[in-house]
Amino acid sequence: MPIRWPFLIQMAKNGSEEIKCIADIVHAYGWQRVVAIYEDEPYGGDSGKLELLSEALQNVGSEIEHRLILPPFSFLPDPERVVQEELDKLLIKYNLGFLSFFSHR
Secondary structure, three states: OOOOOOOOOOOOOOHHHHHHHHHHHHHHHOOOEEEEEEEOOOOOOOOOHHHHHHHHHHHOOOEEEEEEEEOOHHHOOOHHHHHHHHHHHHHHHOOOEEEEEOOOO
């Protein structure tokens, strides 16, 4: 089975470890504001991960400036095109670090 998003990596098995890892990367790059990009989950939003991320980022002196919620990829005929279009819009508007997370498929 081909990898759907070969440029994305899983940093940890445990969600809270992954959140801390993301915050540590943001801190290492010195980003104070970031854009969080994630796929809307059909059964209940982000499962509280954005709140954990927001708290972890605050602990390293950073914050989420903007949130981009993408529709579930399974509902899109061409998810790569949709993601590219949304990223292009963000690149025009923001000069920030971009964080993309969590699909468990």
